[in-house]
Amino acid sequence: MSAQEEIKEKILSLNEVERIRIAEFIYDSLDKPDADVEAKWVNESEKRYQAYKEGRIQGITLNEIKSRSKNEHYSRASG
Structure with missing residues:
Protein backbone atom coordinates (compact mmCIF):
# COMPACT_ATOMS: atom_id res chain seq x y z
CA MET A 1 0.00 0.00 0.00
CA SER A 2 1.36 3.40 -0.97
CA ALA A 3 1.81 6.20 1.53
CA GLN A 4 -1.02 8.11 -0.15
CA GLU A 5 -3.38 5.15 0.19
CA GLU A 6 -2.41 4.74 3.86
CA ILE A 7 -3.12 8.41 4.52
CA LYS A 8 -6.50 8.17 2.79
CA GLU A 9 -7.38 5.11 4.84
CA LYS A 10 -6.40 6.83 8.08
CA ILE A 11 -8.34 9.96 7.20
CA LEU A 12 -11.47 7.96 6.40
CA SER A 13 -11.24 6.26 9.78
CA LEU A 14 -11.47 9.64 11.56
CA ASN A 15 -14.73 11.16 12.71
CA GLU A 16 -16.31 14.00 10.73
CA VAL A 17 -14.93 16.81 12.89
CA GLU A 18 -11.38 15.47 12.65
CA ARG A 19 -11.68 15.14 8.85
CA ILE A 20 -12.95 18.72 8.61
CA ARG A 21 -9.96 19.93 10.63
CA ILE A 22 -7.58 18.09 8.31
CA ALA A 23 -9.35 19.51 5.25
CA GLU A 24 -9.04 23.02 6.70
CA PHE A 25 -5.36 22.44 7.42
CA ILE A 26 -4.72 21.28 3.85
CA TYR A 27 -6.74 24.17 2.42
CA ASP A 28 -4.86 26.70 4.56
CA SER A 29 -1.52 25.20 3.52
CA LEU A 30 -2.18 25.86 -0.18
CA ASP A 31 -1.03 29.04 -1.90
CA LYS A 32 -3.05 32.05 -0.94
Whole structure:
Protein backbone atom coordinates (compact mmCIF):
# COMPACT_ATOMS: atom_id res chain seq x y z
CA MET A 1 0.00 0.00 0.00
CA SER A 2 1.36 3.40 -0.97
CA ALA A 3 1.81 6.20 1.53
CA GLN A 4 -1.02 8.11 -0.15
CA GLU A 5 -3.38 5.15 0.19
CA GLU A 6 -2.41 4.74 3.86
CA ILE A 7 -3.12 8.41 4.52
CA LYS A 8 -6.50 8.17 2.79
CA GLU A 9 -7.38 5.11 4.84
CA LYS A 10 -6.40 6.83 8.08
CA ILE A 11 -8.34 9.96 7.20
CA LEU A 12 -11.47 7.96 6.40
CA SER A 13 -11.24 6.26 9.78
CA LEU A 14 -11.47 9.64 11.56
CA ASN A 15 -14.73 11.16 12.71
CA GLU A 16 -16.31 14.00 10.73
CA VAL A 17 -14.93 16.81 12.89
CA GLU A 18 -11.38 15.47 12.65
CA ARG A 19 -11.68 15.14 8.85
CA ILE A 20 -12.95 18.72 8.61
CA ARG A 21 -9.96 19.93 10.63
CA ILE A 22 -7.58 18.09 8.31
CA ALA A 23 -9.35 19.51 5.25
CA GLU A 24 -9.04 23.02 6.70
CA PHE A 25 -5.36 22.44 7.42
CA ILE A 26 -4.72 21.28 3.85
CA TYR A 27 -6.74 24.17 2.42
CA ASP A 28 -4.86 26.70 4.56
CA SER A 29 -1.52 25.20 3.52
CA LEU A 30 -2.18 25.86 -0.18
CA ASP A 31 -1.03 29.04 -1.90
CA LYS A 32 -3.05 32.05 -0.94
CA PRO A 33 -4.86 33.98 -3.67
CA ASP A 34 -3.27 37.09 -5.07
CA ALA A 35 -4.64 40.03 -3.04
CA ASP A 36 -5.03 42.20 -6.16
CA VAL A 37 -6.98 39.52 -8.01
CA GLU A 38 -9.11 38.86 -4.93
CA ALA A 39 -9.93 42.57 -4.60
CA LYS A 40 -10.92 42.74 -8.27
CA TRP A 41 -13.26 39.75 -7.85
CA VAL A 42 -14.85 41.34 -4.79
CA ASN A 43 -15.37 44.58 -6.71
CA GLU A 44 -16.84 42.74 -9.69
CA SER A 45 -19.21 40.69 -7.53
CA GLU A 46 -20.41 43.83 -5.76
CA LYS A 47 -21.09 45.51 -9.12
CA ARG A 48 -23.04 42.49 -10.31
CA TYR A 49 -25.05 42.28 -7.11
CA GLN A 50 -25.90 45.98 -7.31
CA ALA A 51 -26.99 45.55 -10.93
CA TYR A 52 -29.15 42.60 -9.89
CA LYS A 53 -30.77 44.61 -7.06
CA GLU A 54 -31.47 47.47 -9.47
CA GLY A 55 -33.05 45.11 -12.00
CA ARG A 56 -30.41 45.73 -14.67
CA ILE A 57 -29.58 42.04 -14.80
CA GLN A 58 -31.61 38.97 -13.91
CA GLY A 59 -30.57 35.95 -11.91
CA ILE A 60 -30.87 32.38 -13.07
CA THR A 61 -31.81 29.28 -11.11
CA LEU A 62 -29.38 26.65 -9.92
CA ASN A 63 -31.06 24.18 -12.26
CA GLU A 64 -30.30 26.48 -15.21
CA ILE A 65 -26.66 26.71 -14.15
CA LYS A 66 -26.45 22.92 -13.89
CA SER A 67 -28.11 22.50 -17.26
CA ARG A 68 -25.76 24.96 -18.95
CA SER A 69 -22.75 23.34 -17.32
CA LYS A 70 -23.87 19.88 -18.38
CA ASN A 71 -24.46 21.06 -21.97
CA GLU A 72 -21.03 22.72 -22.13
CA HIS A 73 -19.40 19.57 -20.81
CA TYR A 74 -21.07 17.37 -23.43
CA SER A 75 -20.33 19.77 -26.29
CA ARG A 76 -16.64 19.85 -25.29
CA ALA A 77 -16.49 16.08 -24.96
CA SER A 78 -18.04 15.47 -28.37
CA GLY A 79 -16.16 18.25 -30.16
